[in-house]
Each structure stands twice: as structure tokens, then as C-alpha cells.
Amino acid sequence: MAKSNAPITEHLAYLLAQANREINRQLELRLSKEGVPVEQWRILKVLSDGDGHSMGELADAVLLNHPTLTKMIDRMVSDTLVYRVQDPNDRRKVLMFISDRGKVLCKRLNSLAVDQEEHILESYGDKSTSELKRLLESLIDSSN
Amino acid sequence: MAKSNAPITEHLAYLLAQANREINRQLELRLSKEGVPVEQWRILKVLSDGDGHSMGELADAVLLNHPTLTKMIDRMVSDTLVYRVQDPNDRRKVLMFISDRGKVLCKRLNSLAVDQEEHILESYGDKSTSELKRLLESLIDSSN
DNA sequence: CTTCAATTGTTGAATATTCAATATTTTCAA
DNA sequence: TTGAAAATATTGAATATTCAACAATTGAAG
Numbered sequence: 394m395a396k397s398n399a400p401i402t403e404h405l406a407y408l409l410a411q412a413n414r415e416i417n418r419q420l421e422l423r424l425s426k427e428g429v430p431v432e433q434w435r436i437l438k439v440l441s442d443g444d445g446h447s448m449g450e451l452a453d454a455v456l457l458n459h460p461t462l463t464k465m466i467d468r469m470v471s472d473t474l475v476y477r478v479q480d481p482n483d484r485r486k487v488l489m490f491i492s493d494r495g496k497v498l499c500k501r502l503n504s505l506a507v508d509q510e511e512h513i514l515e516s517y518g519d520k521s522t523s524e525l526k527r528l529l530e531s532l533i534d535s536s537n
Numbered sequence: 538m539a540k541s542n543a544p545i546t547e548h549l550a551y552l553l554a555q556a557n558r559e560i561n562r563q564l565e566l567r568l569s570k571e572g573v574p575v576e577q578w579r580i581l582k583v584l585s586d587g588d589g590h591s592m593g594e595l596a597d598a599v600l601l602n603h604p605t606l607t608k609m610i611d612r613m614v615s616d617t618l619v620y621r622v623q624d625p626n627d628r629r630k631v632l633m634f635i636s637d638r639g640k641v642l643c644k645r646l647n648s649l650a651v652d653q654e655e656h657i658l659e660s661y662g663d664k665s666t667s668e669l670k671r672l673l674e675s676l677i678d679s680s681n
Numbered sequence: 682c683t684t685c686a687a688t689t690g691t692t693g694a695a696t697a698t699t700c701a702a703t704a705t706t707t708t709c710a711a
Numbered sequence: 712t713t714g715a716a717a718a719t720a721t722t723g724a725a726t727a728t729t730c731a732a733c734a735a736t737t738g739a740a741g
Contacts, residue, residue, distance in 0.1 A: 394655070395651045395654040396651070397648055397650075397651045398647070401579055401583060403670070404650065405560065405654065405666060405670060405673075406560050406575075406654075408673040409560055409673065410561065411600060411673075412553055412673045413553040413554055413556075413557040416553055417550060431550075435545055435551070438545045447689080448689075448690060448691090454545075456554055456555060456558050457728095459691085460690090460691075460729065461728055463692085464692095464727080464728085483736080483737070485688065485735065485736045486689065486736090503541040503542070504541050506541075510549065510550075511539055514539070516680070517675070517676055517679045517680075524668075524672060525549065525669075525673070525676065526552055528668060528672065529549075529553065529669070531661070532661055533555055535661045536559045536661075591719080592719075592721090593718085593719065593720080603719085603720070603721085604720090604721075605697080605699075606720095607721055609697095627719085628707085629706045629719040629720070
């Protein structure tokens with residue numbers, strides 16, 4: 394049974410927030426070399442399969458609320474990293490695509506992100522990393 | 538070696554963000570019963586040892602930037618959940634204390650938070666939960 | 682068919698967060 | 712002891728996020 398007087402550092406919610414904050418901060422630092430926020434990297438990465446993704450789909454995938462995504466996409470359209478196309482099959486929907494410029498940027502960002510993953514692998518270890526990933530995936534699964 | 542074309546769902550940074558978002562959303566939902574944001578629960582919990590904590594210390598502990606914490610504390614002071622005392626030993630510092638009202642509220646919040654932990658234990662399992670906590674702690678350690 | 686509910690995306694106002702600058706106090710070296 | 716640098720917290724302006732309302736389209740029941 395969980396104790397209600399346990400220090401906050403023993404709560405799973407807190408540990409997740411703390412770990413996320415730290416890892417995200419590191420990634421942010423690397424991506425800032427290209428002046429791109431983490432969320433934009435996520436967007437480019439999801440779109441880099443070349444398919445069209447609706448805003449709703451994209452919002453889920455990149456962990457952003459709809460209005461926040463809309464405004465971020467507005468900026469990225471201005472920067473010609475992505476573009477909107479009305480879905481011909483369902484005209485309520487907007488399909489997002491990555492541009493050539495977006496693809497080029499995404500490649501550079503991917504390599505910065507991989508740098509970080511490798512840095513984590515070094516200091517944290519191969520075994521721990523893959524075990525942690527496995528557990529996180531299963532936690533996410535069990536929460537739906 | 539990490540692959541730069543790996544889907545975003547294989548990045549540790551992404552899995553952490555996703556898990557954190559989901560668990561935090563659930564906790565938020567429970568705490569909303571008392572109309573309190575997660576960060577305020579963290580603050581009350583840290584202060585509930587009865588000691589005075591400086592703003593800097595508190596900001597670290599509750600994972601908030603200094604200006605954000607200052608403004609949140611302003612609200613909590615208005616609600617008489619906490620109060621400020623100038624540190625007599627170092628007058629640059631402000632020591633934060635929890636009020637009696639804050640303590641009462643904190644108890645109710647703790648039990649909501651424990652509800653959630655127990656819900657996670659049920660659906661995710663005892664073993665996985667403690668193993669995940671262990672790995673998260675060690676990741677955080679290795680990142681400093 | 683028509684109408685009403687549901688889905689999808691955007692907007693504007695309200696709210697919250699962040700960045701840079703500031704004020705105060707302490708530390709420490711000259 | 713003095714003066715410059717560091718540490719601490721707050722403020723205000725700029726930015727970002729969220730909430731609720733909206734517009735457009737589709738789906739589906741009558």
C-alpha cells in the first residue's frame with residue numbers, strides 16, 4: 394500500500410516529471426544550435442514519412458493540444474518547413490506535409506538528437522536504457 | 538549505435554515526455570477535485586516538513602523556474618496556504634512555510650495522489666512500478 | 682431528403698510562462 | 712574597510728498556452 398506521507402521524490406508522477414524535465418532540457422540545448430524547439434523537431438520527424446497527417450493525428454503524435462499545434466504550425470508554414478493541404482476525402486481535415494526545406498532541417502536535427510541518445514547510452518548504460526524504454530512503453534500501454 | 542531514422546517513438550526523450558504527459562494528466566484530473574494544480578500540491582508537500590524552504594530550494598524541488606514559482610506562491614499566499622518569512626541569517630532569502638490551512642489541504646491532496654499511485658500499481662503491476670522508479674532515479678542521478 | 686449531432690480545425694480572450702532587467706544582500710579580495 | 716562580483720528573489724514586457732466559442736463539414740437517424 395502506498396503511504397500518503399511518502400516524500401514527493403518517491404511518487405512515480407514526480408520521478409517522471411523530473412526525468413522528463415532533465416532529458417528534455419538537454420535535448421533542447423542541442424536543438425537550440427539550429428534554433429528549433431523540441432516540439433518542432435517532433436513535428437518534422439512525424440511528417441518526414443512523406444505522408445499527409447491531419448492536425449488531430451499530429452497533435453496526438455507530438456503531444457500538443459490542438460490550438461497550440463495550430464499556432465506552431467502557423468510559424469512553421471511561415472518558415473516554409475511544412476505546408477497545409479485540404480483533405481479531398483474529408484474537407485473538415487487539413488493534411489500537413491513536410492517541405493524539402495523541412496526535410497533538410499530534419500536531417501540535421503535528427504543527428505543532434507542521436508548525439509544526445511548516444512550521450513545517454515554512454516553515461517547511463519545500454520542495458521538500463523533499453524530496459525527503461527521497455528518499461529515506459531508498457532506503462533503508456535497500460536494507461537489506455 | 539542509435540539510428541537517426543528511427544521513429545520518434547523509439548527516442549527516450551519522447552517516451553519520457555509521453556509517459557509524463559499521461560500520468561500527469563491523470564493526477565491533474567484527481568487533484569482538480571480540490572481545484573489545485575499539480576505544482577501547488579508539490580509545493581505543499583515539500584513544505585509539509587514544517588521547515589522553512591528558500592525560493593531557490595523550492596524551485597528546484599518542485600521543478601519550476603524561479604519567476605513562475607514566485608507568481609504561483611503569490612497566489613498561494615493570497616489563499617493563505619503558505620506564507621513568506623525573511624531569512625534572518627541571509628536577508629536575500631525568503632523562507633516559505635506551510636500554514637495550518639495548507640496542511641489540511643495537503644492531507645486531502647496526498648490521499649488523492651495515493652489513490653492514483655494505487656491505481657497505477659493495479660494496472661501496471663507492483664514489480665514494474667518499483668523497477669521503473671529505480672531506473673528513473675538512476676537516470677536522474679547519471680544526468681548530473 | 683432533412684435535420685441535428687458529432688467531428689475537425691481555428692480564433693480571440695484570458696491566463697500562464699519566460700526572458701531580461703532590477704533591487705537587495707552577502708561574499709570576498711584588495 | 713571598501714568596492715566589485717555573486718547570490719537571491721521579484722518585476723514587467725514579451726511570448727506562449729489554454730479555454731471556450733465558433734465555423735465548416737460530415738454522419739446518421741428519422
